[in-house]
Ligand SMILES: Cc1cc2nc3c(=O)[nH]c(=O)nc-3n(C[C@H](O)[C@H](O)[C@H](O)COP(=O)(O)OP(=O)(O)OC[C@H]3O[C@@H](n4cnc5c(N)ncnc54)[C@H](O)[C@@H]3O)c2cc1C
């Protein structure tokens with residue numbers, strides 16, 4: 001079988017959104033870079049995660065908004081056109097073709113090697129292509145592991161044999177099953193429950209604890225309440241005991257009764273994709289998350305980096321791409337002997353991973369949050385003040401839609417006089433969170449925030465109301 005050997009400055013394993021950005025920044029910094037991909041260039045986010053899931057959710061939100069507005073509601077007759085919704089999702093995933101991304105790699109001077117990569121030694125990567133041929137890549141400077149994460153399959157008797165859906169099957173579904181049960185109460189579970197209920201399936205969520213346990217409870221409760229009001233059955237504090245696929249159905253036996261369902265989606269979190277990478281050859285434990293410093297360099301190595309989902313810091317595309325910008329730049333700087341700016345908030349570190357990670361959960365209502373929740377901030381020993389306000393009382397909200405239901409929370413660090421966290425729940429709140437992220441990262445004092453005037457009548461006037469509620473520091 002053919003075998004090729006090459007020497008380059010940097011080898012990036014994994015061409016998801018994060019790997020692409022590591023490679024791009026490194027090339028711009030002057031490094032000859034090869035990226036290795038075994039599936040589609042663009043990775044999970046483009047074809048099976050963020051993009052298709054949001055393409056499926058958007059029509060649900062738009063229809064909800066139209067129905068909430070007199071004068072428009074009358075113009076909407078009938079429900080969603082399911083085939084049209086699925087076709088638009090197919091267009092957004094480019095029909096699962098990565099031609100466009102491959103062209104972009106070419107335009108960015110990033111060399112692509114297709115195949116499955118593993119570390120075969122220090123600074124050495126062996127790629128095995130589908131036809132069995134191999135390419136050995138030797139890195140003069142660094143190897144970046146950007147392999148993403150894989151869905152967890154809990155150890156439940158019969159589950160594996162029942163061939164459950166993972167998020168990939170849900171986001172790429174070609175038709176809507178009669179019913180869908182979901183194991184999990186996290187982000188994938190609530191987003192997919194929203195989609196499949198709206199597209200016509202009977203949906204049951206089976207959560208071993210609560211729904212969205214890691215966000216502010218007031219926000220999680222509104223999403224759970226909305227799902228219930230749309231007819232989603234939610235079983236909380238429920239353990240799945242056994243699963244069996246019969247001729248017609250999948251039977252899910254829980255300690256709270258048995259659910260018979262057409263398909264079963266497992267949405268029980270994800271683990272870093274570190275297996276099969278040859279990590280044992282360099283003394284690392286495959287299957288564990290890769291511990292990195294704030295420059296994304298793996299602890300104990302001067303040539304190995306781990307960026308994005310694989311390091312487990314924040315399983316979000318935008319945060320992975322932020323890490324990628326720091327990692328690509330610092331790899332290039334170290335290779336060229338240029339100064340490294342690794343002080344907190346420096347150009348070569350991902351400081352925001354610790355304190356300012358924004359996330360939007362695209363349910364109806366949406367949740368948008370950044371920074372710790374009140375409970376998390378208290379657990380960190382911070383002296384905080386929590387400020388709550390009803391989003392529906394803001395003038396812009398009453399214009400946006402009738403009976404606008406929403407809530408906002410700002411968390412202020414009383415010792416430092418700055419905001420450290422914010423959570424919004426309501427229709428279209430996604431766009432509110434970046435203002436909070438900016439204020440947190442900028443450590444803008446509360447008294448200065450009083451001079452940031454939101455336009456009237458926008459929903460952003462929530463900022464004025466939160467500040468009034470807090471009181472003007474004198
Ligand atoms: C259903 C769902 C919805 C989501 N929605 C959002 C959202 O709305 N917003 C958001 O910010 N995040 C969202 N996420 C999270 C987001 O998808 C991930 O954080 C993001 O994809 C991580 O990017 P990555 O580049 O680190 O990994 P990936 O996108 O997984 O890319 C890793 C790449 O490495 C390749 N690879 C792995 N091992 C090897 C190997 N040995 N050799 C060669 N190639 C290899 C893989 O084929 C893959 O292409 C969602 C996740 C899911 C599951």
Ligand SMILES: NC(=O)c1ccc[n+]([C@@H]2O[C@H](COP(=O)([O-])OP(=O)(O)OC[C@H]3O[C@@H](n4cnc5c(N)ncnc54)[C@H](O)[C@@H]3O)[C@@H](O)[C@H]2O)c1
Nearest residue numbers: 154184185186187188189208267268269270315360361362
């Ligand atoms: N809009 C977004 O930003 C978005 C959307 C989807 C996914 N994501 C990302 O993708 C990742 C994966 O999403 P997810 O929903 O799978 O994970 P998650 O961590 O949000 O939720 C996991 C759920 O599975 C449950 N669970 C865990 N182990 C279990 C077990 N053994 N048995 C039964 N239940 C179990 C947990 O209690 C929790 O309810 C998340 O980290 C999230 O950040 C982001």
